Amino acid sequence: MVLGNHVRIVSRTEDPVQIAAGPIIEIANLRKDYRLGDETLVALENVSLSVAHGEFISLVGPSGCGKSTLLNIIAGLTPKSAGTAKLAANEIVAPSRQIGMMFQTPVLLPWRTNLENVLLPVEVFGLSKREFIDRARLLLDLVGLGPFIERYPNELSGGMQQRVAICRMLLCDPDVLLMDEPFSALDEMTREFLNMELLRIWQERRKTVIFVTHNIGEAVLLSDRIGVMSARPGRLLQVIDIELARPRTKATLVDPQYFRQVTRVRGLFG
Amino acid sequence: MTARMSLRRRASDHAVALAIIAGGVVVWEAVCRLGLVSALVLPAPSAVGKEFVGICQEILDGGPLRNDTLVTLYESVAGFFLAFVVAFIGGTLIAEIPLLRRVMMPYLVAINAAPKIALAPLIVVWFGFGISSKVVMAALIAFFPLLINVVSGLANVDLQKLKLMHSLAASPWMTFRKVKLPDALPSVFAGMKIAIVFAVVGAVVGEFVGAESGLGLVIKRTDYQLDVAQTFAVVALLSLMGILLFYAVEWSERRMLFWTMPKN
Numbered sequence: 001m002v003l004g005n006h007v008r009i010v011s012r013t014e015d016p017v018q019i020a021a022g023p024i025i026e027i028a029n030l031r032k033d034y035r036l037g038d039e040t041l042v043a044l045e046n047v048s049l050s051v052a053h054g055e056f057i058s059l060v061g062p063s064g065c066g067k068s069t070l071l072n073i074i075a076g077l078t079p080k081s082a083g084t085a086k087l088a089a090n091e092i093v094a095p096s097r098q099i100g101m102m103f104q105t106p107v108l109l110p111w112r113t114n115l116e117n118v119l120l121p122v123e124v125f126g127l128s129k130r131e132f133i134d135r136a137r138l139l140l141d142l143v144g145l146g147p148f149i150e151r152y153p154n155e156l157s158g159g160m161q162q163r164v165a166i167c168r169m170l171l172c173d174p175d176v177l178l179m180d181e182p183f184s185a186l187d188e189m190t191r192e193f194l195n196m197e198l199l200r201i202w203q204e205r206r207k208t209v210i211f212v213t214h215n216i217g218e219a220v221l222l223s224d225r226i227g228v229m230s231a232r233p234g235r236l237l238q239v240i241d242i243e244l245a246r247p248r249t250k251a252t253l254v255d256p257q258y259f260r261q262v263t264r265v266r267g268l269f270g
Numbered sequence: 271m272t273a274r275m276s277l278r279r280r281a282s283d284h285a286v287a288l289a290i291i292a293g294g295v296v297v298w299e300a301v302c303r304l305g306l307v308s309a310l311v312l313p314a315p316s317a318v319g320k321e322f323v324g325i326c327q328e329i330l331d332g333g334p335l336r337n338d339t340l341v342t343l344y345e346s347v348a349g350f351f352l353a354f355v356v357a358f359i360g361g362t363l364i365a366e367i368p369l370l371r372r373v374m375m376p377y378l379v380a381i382n383a384a385p386k387i388a389l390a391p392l393i394v395v396w397f398g399f400g401i402s403s404k405v406v407m408a409a410l411i412a413f414f415p416l417l418i419n420v421v422s423g424l425a426n427v428d429l430q431k432l433k434l435m436h437s438l439a440a441s442p443w444m445t446f447r448k449v450k451l452p453d454a455l456p457s458v459f460a461g462m463k464i465a466i467v468f469a470v471v472g473a474v475v476g477e478f479v480g481a482e483s484g485l486g487l488v489i490k491r492t493d494y495q496l497d498v499a500q501t502f503a504v505v506a507l508l509s510l511m512g513i514l515l516f517y518a519v520e521w522s523e524r525r526m527l528f529w530t531m532p533k534n
Contacts, residue, residue, distance in 0.1 A: 075437055095439040107434045110529035111452045123448065124438045152529060 022089070024176060024208050025051040025074060030083035032069055032234075042233035043069045047083070049227060049236060053175075054206040057239075058219035059227045060265070066234025067212045068180055074210065075101055075178050087176070097125060100174035102182040106161035108153040108168075114140065115149045118167045125172060132171060139167040143197060159190035163197070170201070177209045184213065195221055196250060203247050220261045221248060228268050240265065313499035321503035335488065342485040343511060345401055345473035349408020350466050350515075357413050358458075361420025366446070371421075382414045387475050394479045404484065407476035412465035419461025423454030456530055459523040466515045470508060 032044040044066040051057055059067040072078035073085055076095040085092045087099070100121075108117045118136040122129055140149050143163040145156075153161050162182060169177060183191040195218060202209060202222075213219050219226050220242055228237045242261050244252065252258050295315050301307055302314035309317070329336045364371050364378075390407055397403035427450045435445040477486025485504055492500040524531060 076439075077433065077436055095437050097439065099437070101434075101437040103430065103433070105430060107430045109431065109449065109452070120448070121438055124435070124440045124444055154529060 023050040024053045024088055025049070025210070026084070026086040026089075027070075027074070028084045030070070030073065030085055031081045032066065032073065032078070033081045044073075045233040045235055047234070047236045049239065051208060051210065053208055055225065056202055056209045056211065056223050057225045057227060058211045058213055058223040059229060060213060060216060060219045061229030061234075062231050062269075063214065064234075065229040065231040067229050069234065070229075071178050071180050071210060071212050074176075075099055097172065098175045100169035100172070100177050102162075102165050102169050102177070102179045104181045104185055106153070106158070106165040108161055108164055110153055113150050113152055114145060114156070114164050117153065117164055118171055120168060121172045127172070136167065136171055139170055140164070143167060157190075159186050159194060162186065162194060166194075166197070166201070175208060177207050179209065179211045181212055181214070183218070184215070191215075191218070192250075192253075198222065199248055216265050217262055220244065220258060220265060221252060226265055228265070238268070240268070310496055310498060313502060317499040318502040318506070321499045322506050325500070325503050325507055338483050338485050338488050339507065339511070341401065341483045342404075342470070342473050342477065342508070345404040345476070345484065346408050346466075346469040346511070346515065348401075349405045349410075349472055350412050350462075350469040352405060353409040353412040353416055353465060353469070354462070356409070357416035357420055357461075361417045362424065364417075365421045365424035366442075378414075378417065382418070386410050386414075386472075390475050390479045393476065399480050399482055404473045404476035404481065408469040408472035411472035411475075412469040415464040415468065416458075416461045419457045419464075420454065423457030423461075424450055426457070427453045456527055459519070459527060462519050463516060463523075466519050467512045470512045470515065474508060 027047060027049045030044055030047040031042070034041040034043055047066075047070060049057075059070060061067050069078060073080050074087070074092065076092050076099070079093075087096060108114075109120070112120070115133075115136055118140060119129055119132060122132045122136075137149060140146060143166060145160060145163055145167075148156060148160065153164065156164070165182070183194050186194065199222060201207075209222075211219070211222060223242050225239050225241055227239045229235065230237050244255070244257055244261055298312075299315050302309065302312060302317075313321075325335055328334075329339055364374055389410065393407050393410070394403045397406050431449045431453060432445065435449055440448070473484070474486040474489070477484040478490060481487045485508055489501055489504050492498075492504065
């Protein structure tokens with residue numbers, strides 16, 4: 001919408017889709033147990049999943065199915081109990097700079113301006129702020145927050161704050177985006193707007209995205225594939241391809257094919 | 271709309287408070303004028319007011335009371351800063367090092383429960399009749415509210431913010447500087463607002479035990495001379511000092527914690 005084809009944000013790698021061979025994320029026989037006193041709670045059992053470069057995959061399931069746990073393990077935030085989880089062929093043991101993350105809440109630091117919030121990863125990584133400041137401004141501009149660059153997060157609405165979080169996630173150009181129900185706390189109109197923003201950004205850059213949601217419509221609209229999960233113990237029941245033409249836009253939401261896909265996914269939950 | 275209503279409400283609240291205080295003063299004055307209480311026990315508000323004006327005049331004219339006021343002010347502020355530095359460093363270590371927290375917390379709670387005012391004679395023996403023993407006394411009383419608020423501020427940092435820093439693979443020092451410290455500041459300031467008032471109490475208690483100058487010493491002297499009206503006036507002066515110091519801390523809080531303040 002705002003971003004024409006001729007405007008391209010400089011990417012550190014020329015074209016990640018071509019460089020990569022094989023899956024960027026590989027999960028096999030993954031298991032996660034939590035100990036609660038004498039009892040052991042199985043959060044994830046026998047989960048195997050492989051995600052290709054530039055793929056958009058959603059994880060859908062009831063609450064307590066372990067979809068956020070799976071995301072946290074891929075992010076290197078939570079240790080796994082058994083199995084393998086690899087990022088770019090390396091076992092995941094700690095958070096990686098290759099990964100950008102977004103949460104259900106924006107998690108902005110209220111004492112920093114929106115621009116300073118977007119620049120946080122640069123400071124944490126010990127990179128030069130001067131090199132990234134133009135990029136940060138451009139990103140905020142692209143999501144329509146140009147006039148609010150020097151303002152503080154508490155002057156923004158929830159949807160606008162989440163857009164700042166998107167910019168922060170994208171700033172250092174991570175290869176993989178992990179998004180944990182990022183729009184679930186927003187109203188329907190704002191969610192739809194941000195879904196379109198996300199589609200636009202993904203179309204432009206072809207990042208690998210793992211998107212956790214409990215909204216089937218949202219998952220169908222955004223994804224190449226959807227992983228359907230079940231609760232207690234958390235299992236990946238099946239991964240289905242979404243047959244829906246790209247680029248997807250607002251028009252997709254009234255496409256009969258979109259409804260067929262939504263119905264199909266809904267059917268899997270019985 | 272709501273802002274205006276709450277403003278009007280606050281104005282009327284102030285009016286009620288002032289009316290209650292004014293009523294109390296009128297009753298007090300009447301009790302004294304009717305001779306129900308001896309002036310040696312309870313001087314009339316008018317007498318106290320006259321003394322207070324006299325004291326203020328003397329301070330402005332550079333009389334001996336100016337020095338006493340400045341000494342007590344210095345002791346309170348210096349004690350507060352001494353306590354702040356020690357509590358900040360100690361509180362940070364306790365909050366950030368789990369072993370230290372486990373080992374030290376029970377003892378700190380025990381020491382906090384001890385009546386620190388009872389240590390005043392000992393402190394004067396150790397640090398002498400000069401200013402330093404009062405600075406130590408002020409610091410001792412101001413220390414614990416600061417320490418407890420530094421520890422609880424750092425221990426209750428928003429977990430989501432910590433998760434964000436973790437996801438960025440931030441070092442512990444980076445997380446402390448960028449998130450924990452600013453997130454703990456509201457709690458630290460809450461401790462500072464208690465501590466600054468406590469520091470004045472500490473300084474005065476130290477002066478009671480033994481001092482060369484200071485408002486505590488003036489109170490002891492006027493008490494000895496049965497000049498109760500002047501004692502009251504000095505107490506009022508000390509209260510004024512405490513209030514001004516409190517607002518100084520609150521002023522810096524407003525400037526530093528701009529994000530916690532309601533807009534407009």
